[in-house]
Amino acid sequence: MSSLRGRRDPRTGRVFGFQSETQRHNFMIGRARFCDGPNRLMPTCTAVTRSGEPCKAARMRGRSTCFRHGGSPKAKKTRLTAAYFSGDADRIQRAEMRLERNRLCMLWSHDPSRPGKTIVLMPDDEEICRAWASQQDFRLDTLDQDLPAFSDALRWLWARKSRGLVSEEDMTAKLARLRNRILEASVALDHSR
């Protein structure tokens, strides 16, 4: 490509390559604002992640948050309405499922004993998942009855694990966290009875 440097395209008048160090410098500064790297100067999302650190993702145009954190109730409703207007049955179903999932997750964060599920496994998978859960000392039947929030979380965890999406280390941490939460919730449940 170096042979093209400084040559002018007769049709468009474009000159190839950087014409000076200043031009290269300015270009690199401009690019840093938009490139996808840890040092980019692009404005980042103003939300705080669950681990308590500021979100590093890029903002959506005209918004102060990234696409993951742009979920005001109104925005969510707008998305559902947009799905209905599209007339795409698949899209509508997905939007409704998402709405239901979000609703349940919010209810569960206050009361994990509320009935419901956000994931249904195929019968074969369900069997494997059950075996795996009991190996980890979880009783899915009991959880399904008393604390569906956690049996649901376990099924999601198994589903993600079976697709190779969870590392060994992550799994240990997640299971430990889940055990603690189940323990806390069971104590609360016993007290309320």
Ligand SMILES: [Zn+2]
């Ligand atoms: Zn964000």
